[in-house]
Amino acid sequence: MSVHFLEAAGPEGVRIYAIGDVHGRLDLLARMHDLIAAEIERDRPADWRVIHLGDFVDRGPESAGVLDLLARRATEEPRFLSVVGNHDLGFLDFLAVPEPDGLFMNHGGVETARSYGVSLDARDPVALASGWTALEAAVPASHRAFLAGLPYSLSFGDFFFCHAGIRPGIPLSDQSRDDLVWIRQAFHHTGELHPKVIVHGHTPNAEPEILANRVNVDTAAWQTGRLTALVIEGVEKRILQAVARA
Template sequence: MTDGIHYLDARGPDGVRLYAIGDVHGRLDLLEKMHERIAGEIERDRPADWRIIHLGDYVDRGPASRGVLAFLIAARRRDERMITLAGNHDIGFLDFLVAPSKESLFMQFGGIETAASYDVRFGRFFRDLDRFHADLVQAVPPEHVGFIRSRRFSVSFGDFFFCHAGIRPGIPLDRQISDDLIWIRNEFLHHPNLHPKVVVHGHTITREPEVLANRVNVDTGAWRSGVLTALVIEGAEKRLMTAQA
């Protein structure tokens, strides 16, 4: 199968500049720097219209998950052109608040740091899961829960499809399921053929952003690398930009 859009031929919608930002994972410092850079570009260039698309995974691993959520909530309140998609860690946070488990994604992969950002501790001297869960439920503002719960799993502009993890090859874009959009890896990452649109995603950490014929991965592991990456699309022009610690 060769039908589809190649990255080199893909175009964004006329008159709209797109910024797609990779996994933040609690790095409020980098998110703020990225937004400062983007705001500076928009002020300088005055594009006719724009969208800033956040590809999910706002929480876990990094030190300031609470701050990241508060920042994004405020940004969307100011301007609905701020688009925030759901990632698997964001949904895992909600899952833990509903049904705590030590084997959960939240507890195994960075949720301890998320809880700490709400001043709730679990560690060497305090390991009562029920008490930890109860304290966390009490500490997380309902606004944060509602924000994550209401996130979309994908969005499309022009020849580009944006989601957290990727798509199930061979399935129409409008029939993709949420589990694949936030979790898929191998079947998507190793798919050799073009997709109906170029997929812009995060979820799988790479040292450098991956720009391939059928997909672009902008997850450069900001929580540990100190580098947050975004893809910028304007018409036929595409470029990468970073915010660094």
């Protein structure tokens, strides 16, 4: 059994907002939450969910603020949901073992550390060790617990939400964690329909990518100043964007 985007429907009576990669853009995430709150107040849907699709840290300037906001939202309102991204896992990995040539140090972790008031320098082992000690002390337990407790996927109605995508031909319940946060080519290059429409981020595009079998809402917010969400209500779907102020 498979489903096409045009026929796919969310659960009856539930509006869903699925938000793409944030990468430290607290300004855009806060603006997106404000837009969503205004719509919910205006339209009064029977129920709703806000799903964040991972990669909350690295590259952008305010990763610490992003995690603080998301951890607080998750505590205050259980309808705010998130799945984990590869950069989020890379952050946890670095806090456990300060690898100088891993994902975190090579792809935006310096900016994440800076958001906690810590400088990191991979060129000097002594300086890196000192920076790691400072970062390990600076990251609140609430941020670690939030990231460590995140699921790798969520499913609502005819939609399956994850960070990167799925391995085609494998049941959704049997997808590997590695694929859910890392896969690209094998997922992107298939036109076959899946048991559900896959809503994901991970691979930045200039515009949201809406295909028969998947929707990619990663619009490189940290660079473009545009954070994108897919809104699902029954069979109706639309795009919502938070745009940086000039």
